[in-house]
Amino acid sequence: MTEIKEPWGLSVFGTGSVSAEPRVAHLKLAVDHLSPTPREAFAQAGAAVSRLRTVLREHGVPDSEVSGSRLSLASEFKGYGGERTFLGYRCEATYTVRTEQLDRLQDLIQDAVEAGANRVDEVRFDVLGKPTMRDEARRRAVAAARRKAEVYAEACGVRLGRVVHIQDVDPESVGLRSHGGRLGGDPESDGVLAPGAVKVEAAVLLGYGLLP
CATH class of the missing domain: 3.30.110.170 (Protein of unknown function (DUF541), domain 1)
Structure with missing residues (x-):
């Protein structure tokens, strides 16, 4: 007791x-490219970022509602020890997008992916x-x-x-x-x-x- x-x-x-x-959605998108050389990785990821920014503006999302990271670069390997092999250079940039246009959200995501945001990490809804x-x-x-x-x-x-x-x-x-x-x-x-x-x-x- x-x-x-x-x-x-x-x-x-x-x-x-x-x-x-x-009344509002928050999207976490990422541009993520693996290439054999740093130059190619930066070029491919940079082009995708430029296309993504254009698509967001076309959907009426101002730059102030988009927060993103700089392009990051890291070597990528597969396996461990003696079996470890080099895969290339991964270049990545992540973005958080806020939009109140919920009726056009599916089109925005589809267009963002086609523009080069090859990862959709989260779709979260919120209220005002x-x-x-x-x-x-x-x-x-x-x-x-x-x-x-x-x-x-x-x-x-x-x-x-x-x-x-x-x-x-x-x-x-x-x-x-x-x-x-x-x-x-x-x-x-x-x-x-x-x-x-x-x-x-x-x-x-x-x-x-x-x-x-």
Whole structure:
């Protein structure tokens, strides 16, 4: 049996969430080329980056909504020890693209891949005004915790006193997770991007004093 070492009142945990339709997408794209010489690797990757930038502008994505890395170069090998063989030079640049044009998202991805973004590392959906949603989720978490506290107090024949402790809890630390939609999540979607809903969650631990 668990022993209550410092009895002082009632401690309750509450969670709350708010969902909304996504309004923005974040894409992680990469230009990635393996060539026999550094010169060829830089040339191929640089040309692909130039084409990718042109495609993004054609889709109405301003440069300010695109964050990217410089071209990086590294030797690549296959195998280990005596069987290790040189494959060439890998040149890579990664980009994060933000767009609110969700109705044209599939075309943007397709055109970006055809332009030379030969890796799509992530498609993540999000909402606008997330801080406001988070505030409402916190209010709902507090309301849920208070309802629970009132039930416990009634069942024990006591009354709730004032709140003596408030602790914000990271939702992910207790198994909750704020998330966006995903690509191809519905097996019946026939390959269509299905963003679904974005859920913003909050959790709180409240401590109440008790009255007879």
